[in-house]
Amino acid sequence: MLRILFVCTGNTCRSPLAEGLLRIRVHQEGLAAEVRSAGVSAVTGGPISRNSASLLQEAGFKDSISSLAIQESEVNWADLILTMTMGHKRTVIQRFPGAIEKTFTLKEYVEDDAHILQAIEEREQLVTELQLKQALSQAVSIEERSRIFKLEHAIPDFDISDPFGGSIEIYRQTAEEISGSLDKLVHKIRARNEGSK
Template identity: 75%
Template sequence: MRILFVCTGNTCRSPLAEGLLRMKVNKEGLAVEVRSAGVSAVTGGPISRNSASILKQAGFEEQLQSLAIQPSEVNWADLILTMTVGHKRSVVGRFPDAIDKTFTLKEYVEDDAVVLQAIEEREKLVAELQLKMALAQAITPEERSRILELEYKLPDYDISDPFGGPLTIYQQTADEIGESLDKLVAKIKKLREDK
């Protein structure tokens, strides 16, 4: 399995996710390749000092560099996990063929049955409404209302941006990412067992 994490500049959140997941899958003996990129990144730049410091404290020794998202990375990935809904929209907008493998990290590891049902209904309704719009058919007030109702039920899937903050803020973001990565590792293990 090949996972690509995506954030804005590929200096804070996605490198944290990349480094932390690499360590977790290594520890579990899982055959998972991990990379990260940014939707507004400059390739070859350093990651933030605070992200590098947290990774080093966690035992990650590699020096990561920023990478601008490009078709080769998108094609390489089996799964693209973004740090925010905005990043997800950006990836899908630029690489429409990646829609079926692009999720926010928190969305992908969601395990609440009620929330999962709301997501499924929303996705189906959005697809139906997009088809109606393409066919120049009117969208009813009830359909608009239902979309808003479903959106209201969903949790916030954005991971906080520590950019420019002190080390403590970066640590909070790393902890937030780490919780989702633990769920991700469990999901990967379950997928392996189910094969």
Template identity: 85%
Template structure:
């Protein structure tokens, strides 16, 4: 059973949409996954946004989602943490360094372009090396800075748009953006399920 935690800012708009939409798919397809969501600046127990709730209801979700502030217990529970933006990813890793190996943006995690994946891997490695140098008061070379800069421009924008304060149509566009990534995620989950069944 794969445990997936979606993360956004207040856990009222994007991550509840991702949670609800994926839970529908998991149920429909009988996939071995549990899904939750949380926020890096959330107030635990608050209702999710009216527009997110409306879209989930429209999609056939009949469960209940309340906002949750991300905490150590949720991080430990999750096998994979999928954030809505690169900023959320950085915040999660800063607060919970032990989660670095399992935290990705949703769009990054489902990326299937081999060249982009290589660029991401190289950038992560370089950024880590540069941060270590800075922590040890060592000089970061212009070549290292330029390489990170060029890699940044080779990688697509992995942030999912924030519909907060927008109309239902704005939320619908965000839901569509999330759904596109969830299609790829469900494909990965299916492959994982098929692989585990073959291995029995």
């Protein structure tokens, strides 16, 4: 059973949409996965946004979701933590360094373009090398700075738009953006389920 935790800021807009929409798919397709969501700046027990709740209801989601502040118990529960933005990913890793190997943005995790995946891997290696150099008070060369700049431009924006305070149409656009990534995620979960049989 794969345990997935979606994370955004307040756990009222994006991550509850991702949780609800994926739970619908998991149930419909009989996939072995559990899904929850939390927020890096959430208040536990609060309601999710009215627009997110409306869209989930439209999609056929019958359960209720309330906001949850991310905590160690949720991080330990999760096999996979999928954030809505790179900022959320950094925050999760800063607060829970042990989660680094299982924390990705949703879009990053489902990316399937080999060139982009290679650029991500190169960037991660270079960032690690440069952080080590800085920790050892060594200078970072112009070539290294230029290389990281080129890699950053080869990688698309992995953030999901924040509909907070917007109309139902803005929320619908965000839900469609999330759904596109969930299609790829469901494919990965299905492949994982079939591989474990």
